[in-house]
Amino acid sequence: MREHQLKLIALSLLCSPTVMAQPSKMLLDFCVNGSCYGTAFVLVRDSHILVEEDALKRASIPLEGIAEERIGAKQFVDITTYAAKGSVELDDKTGRLSVNLPANAFAATSLNLNPRAAVLKPSAVPSLFVNYALNAGTQDSSASAYLDGGVAYGQWLLRDNPSWSQSLGFSRGLTRFEYDDSSHLRRLTIGDQYAFSSDGLGGSALLGGIGLVRAFDLDPYLITFPQPTISGLLQAPGTVDIYKNGVLVGQRQIAAGPFNLSGLGLGPGANNVTVVIHDPFGGTRTLQQSFYGASQLLSQGLSDYAFQAGIERTSTQDNGYDAGRGILLLRQNYGFTNALTAGYRLEAENGLINAGTSASLRLPIGYLSGGVATSRNRGEQGQGSSLGYQYSNQRVSFGVGVQTYSSGYSRIGDDLLPASVRPRRVSYANASWSPFGRFSLQASAGDIVYASGTRQRNVGLNGTVNLRGDISLLVGVNRQLNRPGDNDKQLTANLVIPLGNGSIGFNGTHDANSGNTYGFSAQRSVPTDTGWGYSVNAQQGSSGASDLAQLDYQGRDGLVQFTGQRFGGQSSGNILVSGSVIAMDDHIYAGRVLQNGYALIETPGVSDVEITRENQPVGKTDANGTLLVTNLLPYQANKVGIDQNSVPLQYQIDSTQQMMSVPRLGGTIVRFGVHTLHAARGTLTLHDKPAQYGSATLVAGKKTLKTLIGLDGSFYFPDLPRGVYQLDAHTSSGDMRCILRMPASSKPMTNLGKLICASDDGATP
Numbered sequence: 001m002r003e004h005q006l007k008l009i010a011l012s013l014l015c016s017p018t019v020m021a022q023p024s025k026m027l028l029d030f031c032v033n034g035s036c037y038g039t040a041f042v043l044v045r046d047s048h049i050l051v052e053e054d055a056l057k058r059a060s061i062p063l064e065g066i067a068e069e070r071i072g073a074k075q076f077v078d079i080t081t082y083a084a085k086g087s088v089e090l091d092d093k094t095g096r097l098s099v100n101l102p103a104n105a106f107a108a109t110s111l112n113l114n115p116r117a118a119v120l121k122p123s124a125v126p127s128l129f130v131n132y133a134l135n136a137g138t139q140d141s142s143a144s145a146y147l148d149g150g151v152a153y154g155q156w157l158l159r160d161n162p163s164w165s166q167s168l169g170f171s172r173g174l175t176r177f178e179y180d181d182s183s184h185l186r187r188l189t190i191g192d193q194y195a196f197s198s199d200g201l202g203g204s205a206l207l208g209g210i211g212l213v214r215a216f217d218l219d220p221y222l223i224t225f226p227q228p229t230i231s232g233l234l235q236a237p238g239t240v241d242i243y244k245n246g247v248l249v250g251q252r253q254i255a256a257g258p259f260n261l262s263g264l265g266l267g268p269g270a271n272n273v274t275v276v277i278h279d280p281f282g283g284t285r286t287l288q289q290s291f292y293g294a295s296q297l298l299s300q301g302l303s304d305y306a307f308q309a310g311i312e313r314t315s316t317q318d319n320g321y322d323a324g325r326g327i328l329l330l331r332q333n334y335g336f337t338n339a340l341t342a343g344y345r346l347e348a349e350n351g352l353i354n355a356g357t358s359a360s361l362r363l364p365i366g367y368l369s370g371g372v373a374t375s376r377n378r379g380e381q382g383q384g385s386s387l388g389y390q391y392s393n394q395r396v397s398f399g400v401g402v403q404t405y406s407s408g409y410s411r412i413g414d415d416l417l418p419a420s421v422r423p424r425r426v427s428y429a430n431a432s433w434s435p436f437g438r439f440s441l442q443a444s445a446g447d448i449v450y451a452s453g454t455r456q457r458n459v460g461l462n463g464t465v466n467l468r469g470d471i472s473l474l475v476g477v478n479r480q481l482n483r484p485g486d487n488d489k490q491l492t493a494n495l496v497i498p499l500g501n502g503s504i505g506f507n508g509t510h511d512a513n514s515g516n517t518y519g520f521s522a523q524r525s526v527p528t529d530t531g532w533g534y535s536v537n538a539q540q541g542s543s544g545a546s547d548l549a550q551l552d553y554q555g556r557d558g559l560v561q562f563t564g565q566r567f568g569g570q571s572s573g574n575i576l577v578s579g580s581v582i583a584m585d586d587h588i589y590a591g592r593v594l595q596n597g598y599a600l601i602e603t604p605g606v607s608d609v610e611i612t613r614e615n616q617p618v619g620k621t622d623a624n625g626t627l628l629v630t631n632l633l634p635y636q637a638n639k640v641g642i643d644q645n646s647v648p649l650q651y652q653i654d655s656t657q658q659m660m661s662v663p664r665l666g667g668t669i670v671r672f673g674v675h676t677l678h679a680a681r682g683t684l685t686l687h688d689k690p691a692q693y694g695s696a697t698l699v700a701g702k703k704t705l706k707t708l709i710g711l712d713g714s715f716y717f718p719d720l721p722r723g724v725y726q727l728d729a730h731t732s733s734g735d736m737r738c739i740l741r742m743p744a745s746s747k748p749m750t751n752l753g754k755l756i757c758a759s760d761d762g763a764t765p
Contacts, residue, residue, distance in 0.1 A: 060255035106257025114263035120661035152666025203411030209310015226338035270393035298335030366391030382409030515542035597662030610643035682752035694731030
């Protein structure tokens, strides 16, 4: 009957419905377009086949607009609804339900290969940091000190960087109050800050006031410039391999139907993207696309801005403000499309206003950028303009540009500069060529005309050849033409030989004005953990010999640098000590110079516990059970953990990993629950006889603890807090209740002896 019924069902998908008396229930393999997704509950009723909803979701079959029916505890969908789009076949002999649908019947799959990382709000834990650099030398006026410190609380940061030197005296640095709005990638600053233009036609100034600026640095994984989208169609679930310029950069499983791949992580310049599609039957198909990436553009819908206003401060050495010089800067760029970014800029100070607009356009080959601006300074009008083009690929790059400023053109900060460094025209051209991997050639030319009438022109040609063993040879010729001034020409050659973690080099220079110079150098960088590094440089020229030697030691608490040099017949020596001091949770810690956030990891009462960051060991807890982990990415998910093998067996670990977020240059506390195990054992007796075989439970706080009971009535709890408990036992001797008293003890094991129990009839033992 069942076989005949299934045949009628298959025919009913093509013919008129056949009425059946009773529905049939079964568990079948569920396959879509040749790929199977496990078993599914199926209900056959009249001419309809109902399949559980979960199975359809596993196969990525769209459910929008499809009626569902609840049967028992499950939601079912009539699969015969899809017969008009494809075919449905139920085979009772193989126990399989097969559905075949066209690719466009599936919902589109959008897959971002470089998704934006989750931005987390950090814990609000007060912390203080101070970076320091102390320098002392043998020459007069060589002593100096530099500090960069702040107090952080959540997303707020009060920061200053004062300095002192024998020659210049004291400067309080930049004093400001900052708030990071990490969810919107923007920063509010109250106090000292730099205001600068982003289009090249504006000026810059140091001011004390208020500013709101876009802060892309709050998300270090964010790619701000446009990326391509690769689209295709899969008839059945498959795999796609993504190649960028011939290099495999990703592989993903994709469901049947249309798909869109984005976030490929392409760099600037010309890129060739190849997507190889593998279907489940062994077939392959290739999609290719060329895309030019320009980092000067913004992705569609993304904006970059700054709104700043305040009183000008002429320099960091001048600790006050010029009360008569108000500063205003407004600028914004917006990605209107993935090919066009445009924006505006407005800057003003007393008697001066400067406004302009700029745009960048991505072309099929390269990108074009330009801008225009006008200024009015105490009645004098001026204009500025810029135009540039850039192209690059794996072997060739080329760029050309020009900026012009009329005689009356003014920007904020210009009046603090002498006329000799205020440009009126800047033009440049550069090109590079790498015909094969071991050779590259770079050419450049520049021309600058200043407001004072002086002009500087330079042209250069440089080549690099990579020899065997990663040995590199750099050769260059450069010519400089000055008006007024002396012209100059230089020929240079430099041979660099790598040696392990360091290198040695030989160099020679011919200068038309200063003669010939030749020299030797050797260097080895300090290791990432602890150890020594050095640098030696010896030069011999027409003016005599000059030498520089530097020895570095990097420890866990900072860097010590010894420097000795000889120049012009005079010798000098210096010592530099740098590091940081961090105060948090009533503790003070010394460390290397701090660049990001930090976290205090605590394993209360347990020392020498191995701490990991992203599953990599970073140190062990001290005698207080603490370890400071630095340079964590702010506002991102950072994973820290403990190596449970480093925890003594008498301790219980609540968790071995935690995810947390830290503020920028601020800290948080991560506490792992580690406590001493207090095991308890004993025996249960009923009517003066051991209770044999069974199990027992008791409730300790919010936990229910269980134990097995042995032949002699023995029980064991691996960790039992101090207290009085009712223990319920179910044994072959009968059900019983006991009173268990766990005393306070520092011993890892407490023997409770014999516990006298009573039958579970409500009596108390």
